[in-house]
Amino acid sequence: MSTALYDSVIADFYDASPLVASRLQDVNFYLAAARNFGSPILELGCGTGRISAPLAQAGHPVTGLDISEKMLQRAEQKRASLPAEQRAHLRLVQGDMTSFDLQDYFPLIIAPFRPFQHLLNIREQLSCLACARRHLEAGGRLILDFFQTDAARMHDPDFLKEHTIADYEIAGDRRVRLTERTTAFHRATQCNDVEMAFTVTGPGGEQSRNVFAFTIRYFFRYEVEHLLARAGFRVLELFGDFDGSPLRDDSPEMIFVATAS
Numbered sequence: 001m002s003t004a005l006y007d008s009v010i011a012d013f014y015d016a017s018p019l020v021a022s023r024l025q026d027v028n029f030y031l032a033a034a035r036n037f038g039s040p041i042l043e044l045g046c047g048t049g050r051i052s053a054p055l056a057q058a059g060h061p062v063t064g065l066d067i068s069e070k071m072l073q074r075a076e077q078k079r080a081s082l083p084a085e086q087r088a089h090l091r092l093v094q095g096d097m098t099s100f101d102l103q104d105y106f107p108l109i110i111a112p113f114r115p116f117q118h119l120l121n122i123r124e125q126l127s128c129l130a131c132a133r134r135h136l137e138a139g140g141r142l143i144l145d146f147f148q149t150d151a152a153r154m155h156d157p158d159f160l161k162e163h164t165i166a167d168y169e170i171a172g173d174r175r176v177r178l179t180e181r182t183t184a185f186h187r188a189t190q191c192n193d194v195e196m197a198f199t200v201t202g203p204g205g206e207q208s209r210n211v212f213a214f215t216i217r218y219f220f221r222y223e224v225e226h227l228l229a230r231a232g233f234r235v236l237e238l239f240g241d242f243d244g245s246p247l248r249d250d251s252p253e254m255i256f257v258a259t260a261s
């Protein structure tokens with residue numbers, strides 16, 4: 001990925017976005033995983049600490065690794081607001097999930113809300129899995145989540161049209177209209193270029209348009225299974241949503257729970 005894709009407008013809009021704020025089910029899922037598989041936990045692509053902070057609050061030592069300084073600053077603000085004991089549980093590290101060496105082992109490594117889908121090519125993906133495997137304790141678990149690919153999103157021209165996905169209020173009596181459009185399909189490389197625009201209207205009617213442009217990789221179920229196998233992992237469970245339901249045709253997510261083979 002390009003260095004610090006998230007060192008951009010997205011860091012300012014991330015936590016308040018309804019797409020993020022409404023994702024409470026995954027927080028509970030990762031809290032349950034921490035209870036089942038133990039800690040310390042390594043979160044790859046921890047962003048603003050949306051998952052790492054609640055894990056630390058629940059008493060689990062967590063290392064959150066992210067490449068983006070701006071996202072980590074947000075996480076640090078959350079860390080600073082925790083009581084001392086919980087604060088001590090959360091370590092934040094700036095680093096690249098495709099090449100890191102923390103000199104530590106973890107019974108649980110997670111990558112919540114699809115950071116792996118920012119790894120656009122197989123070299124980066126295998127590099128990330130190799131690093132994760134080197135940091136996984138014997139018998140430990142690696143959990144990766146993806147959206148389940150909807151093939152229409154890889155070619156249907158409807159997705160090229162800008163459409164509103166949320167309209168909400170933020171601090172300072174401002175309204176945000178969040179719109180999204182795919183700007184290019186790259187079916188041969190299983191990637192889409194996407195633009196998310198946060199259009200902010202202030203109390204006096206003044207407007208600003210803040211665009212987060214990124215490329216996202218589309219994965220398929222068996223592709224991930226093969227990748228994991230190639231990197232020395234065995235899939236133990238595959239869920240289609242954070243309620244623990246199995247992967248079905250209409251499942252929104254693909255959540256792989258793997259161990260070293």
Ligand SMILES: C[S@@+](CC[C@H](N)C(=O)[O-])C[C@H]1O[C@@H](n2cnc3c(N)ncnc32)[C@H](O)[C@@H]1O
Pocket residue numbers: 001005006044045046047048049050051065066067068071095096097098111112113114115118119
């Ligand atoms: C959608 S956010 C997810 C953040 C957090 N896990 C959550 O659940 O809210 C993706 C995060 O992955 C990070 N990321 C992307 N590529 C990365 C890389 N190569 N190494 C480390 N972090 C990366 C981004 O900086 C961003 O913070």
